[in-house]
Amino acid sequence: MAGALGSLAGAGVVAAAVTGAGLFVIDRTSLPAFTTSNMTQALTTLLQVASLAVITAGVLLLRRDGRSRRGRLFSWAGLSAFATVTLAVPLSATRLYLFGISVDQEFRTQFLTRMTATAGLHDMNYADLPSYYPAGWFWVGGRLADLLNMPGWEFYKPYAIGSLAVAIVVAAALWSRLIRADLAVMTATAQAAIVLAYGSPEAYGAIVAVLIPPVLVLAWSGLRASLRPGARRRTGWAAVIATGVFLGISACMYTLYTAFAAFTVVLMALAAAVAAAYLHARDAAVTGRTPAPLWRRMLAPAALRTAVSPLVRLAAAGIIAGLIALIVWAPYLLRMADHPTVDSTAMHYLPESGALLPLPMFNASLLGALSLLGLLWIVLKFRASVRAQALGIAVAAIYLWTLLSMAWTVLGSTLLSFRLEPVLLLLLGAAGVFAVFDIARWAVGRARLYQPAAVAGVRARRTRAVITVLGVIAAIMFAQNIPHVLQTEISVAYSDTDGYGERADKYPPGAAAYFDEVDAAIMDQVNTPRDDTVVLTTDFPFLSYYPYLGFQAITSHYANPLGDFAARTDAIKQWTEARDADEFLSELDSVPWRPPQAFIMRTSADGYTLRLSADVYPNDPNVKVFTVTFPRELFDSQEFTKTEIGPFTVIVRK
Structure with a gap:
């Protein structure tokens, strides 16, 4: 447990240092606006390639030795540099973040400005009210902005980029506690690219989203730990505690993603409870003389007692999460008790994407292909792989949430299911990386078949080299397209008038x-x-x-x-x-x-x-x-x- 916390803390420190240095340098450049010159795109691509090269070096070092400190340092530094240059260079000539001060960024910037002016959890707008929207990310940012004596609106861009970089690297460190180190870095790299392309405009949600896949794998391993043959009572409890801590912290940051993650963990606990009762009933059929029907054996007192363990673990995680969430939510809940009516329209939004099931695996793109591979990997590996089970339950939870959101429209509201699409991409993207890794391992194995030892080794090394090169090229291909995915968001950051009355594209201000x-x-x-x-x-x-x-x-x-x-x-x-x-x-x-x-x-x-x-x-x-x-x-x-x-x-x- 101490080692895991140390690893996560070390990852965060490295990411903060690299990102801080990168932002300091980039902020002092005189690059042209991204919307008026291709020079900024060229430098973005160049620095992305350099960052991916550092990540690749880290992967190769970790492949030789999973405990390599240099490998971890290279991968963490490369990931944080990749996140930084992908966003900071295109935005280098503006003080504003993606979407500038328009659309939803208007109220988000207002929130950070409010938290810069006060250390209390006050509402972003109204007087004499506690905050309704979770203030965690904004409060930390406000305190940092106040410490640095910067206006909240101006601190928004570096803070958003920095917190994203830290979350991406922490996710890599968390993956490394669950899977082999080199695979963890590759998975984290894919997730970094996905979240930067499709989640970065909402930075405070993206830092939660990028952690959801590894946390759900961790949660499933903890909830099902008691099902393992010969498992001790304490087995898996560290994972349960970590899940509760994550849910509590995320509740202080982003309500919807927390609700979805909690919903998924509940489904996992129920699945683990049913599995426990089933295994007990199956074993009873083997030892019993005249076994009763399976469903009756699953409802027997002894079988139900075995099903209690996952539910107890779920309750423990929930208590931990609730206590942490109260740090931010307590003032609002206490005030709500004295308010006669509470009428929220926060969930009153149904765009076209919320009326359709998201099916990214059928898009004709690199991400679509990766998502399709991920879906196939989940299906094929579901019986034997804990990771496949966790990711499969999470993907199923997203589609169930989406269907519930559609049904909820009859009651006059929604569950905002369309906002879970970045999470779905992250889940399928992680599974897709696992699929590619298994395919690569199969290809290397095939290269060794029916060959003399010396020849087999050469062919295996060549196969690995080809796969590595193709993987790096695919990463570059996706990465260099991220600024184009964010073209509208970047353009608005240049066309909006900032707090000093200037437009970064040099046109007359508004x-x-x-x-x-x-x-x-x-x-x-x-x-x-x-x-x-x-x-x-x-x-x-x-x-x-x-x-x-x-x-x-x-x-x-x-x-x-x-x-x-x-x-x-x-x-x-x-x-x-x-x-x-x-x-x-x-x-x-x-x-x-x-x-x-x-x-x-x-x-x-x-x-x-x-x-x-x-x-x-x-x-x-x-x-x-x-x-x-x-x-x-x-x-x-x-x-x-x-x-x-x-x-x-x-x-x-x-």
Whole structure:
């Protein structure tokens, strides 16, 4: 146990050091924007090839000696360098991460900015509420940003890249505790490429996703340990404890992936319990004189007692996970107990991909071929391989979750099954690597058949060399295409205006260029700090760059259910209908939440406008955006000051 923890910690330290050094160097380059020059792509490919060369050297060293320290160091350093250059070089000329400050990255950046301004687990937007979305990743990032004296939004990119690199290398170290060292590195390399291509835009989820495959293999080995002939009672408990710790930490990071992983572990425990009862019933049939039917023997008290062990282990893992999760979830759960109604629309989203079963193994691509090999390997090896059983149960769990999500639509919600597609790719990708490894071993064995010893050795070495070269070429082929998979995400990072009012592609900046003046106008007129000042605006990038509290959230889907999103929207609409400034002020003070101290609105011919949103699930898109207008006379009071800044009107209540 101590050795495993030391290995994981060592992997994390190496990854953090390599990534930190890489980001430091890349940040000081003057590369052209990825969207305007092929030079950045060329350097990305060059550095990817160099990283894969280091990984290959590590694999070869570990193949000769599975305990090679140099082999581990090379593989860890190569993996972290690969993750770093694949994302950091294409983004080198922008301060923003993938998707910039648009789409979902808007509220994620707001969350990190909030956690940079405060050490408490406060809601990313609303005043006086605990966080609803798990704050673990954002809290750590916020504390690091505060320590480095960096704005949260600017720290987002290096933090996302760094945490991804660390998670990828830790996954490699975890795989090495489960399978032979060289195979572990190859598996981790494939998973790194997959998660960078298909999970990196949501970095805080990707660091959980990349660990799910090895953790589920670990979980299955721990749950079924009592089924082994002659197994001791303590056998497998370390794996059970590790599973509980992972589930607890992931619950502090990403709810959906945690729910899926827990769902899969429950299925594994039930499968292990049934298997235990079956094995006991089968053995009873061998020793008994007149055996009863199998199902009756499985329900016998003695058989049921053997089935209890996996369930006890499941309960232990659940208790550990729950206690760790309370670190983040306790404030919200305690507040929820005092709230009369909790209405969440977080699961109200059904895109086309959520209405279909994901079948990546039939895509005409390298990843599709790897996924198909993985599926075939799981089926063929399921009876004999613990890894195949674990990955097979996990893949089945994804399809079961997807079908349940489709059925859940009848109840007015979903289980967001489409977000599990990166996890499915990781599971099938890992199985695909195992399949390729077995095929390579078979090919080497065939090369030795019916040959004299000297000739057999030469042919085997040549076969290994050919397979190694093909594997490296396939890795390069997939890796160099990752920036093209992320083309849209990278383009937005260059076209969005950052917190300093600049666009990385050198085109004229957007309205965010005025945010520093807006901030100064507010701070000059209020006597509260930014992170305790409530602002009503629907130009939400402002709240992503500055840690003000928002009176309203971006959409109901990302709003804290305790924040009464719909009621706040109704209140805003009611304010626009006030007859005069006195009635408006009275209504502001009568709401059950802290009222806005400042308004940031756009100017129109009829007054001042805000763009609000409403949930329209099951429609796709699931959000309806509409505009409300405040008549100018509502602010004709000495309690308000108005400042025109660019396209904005900043109104501060004294």
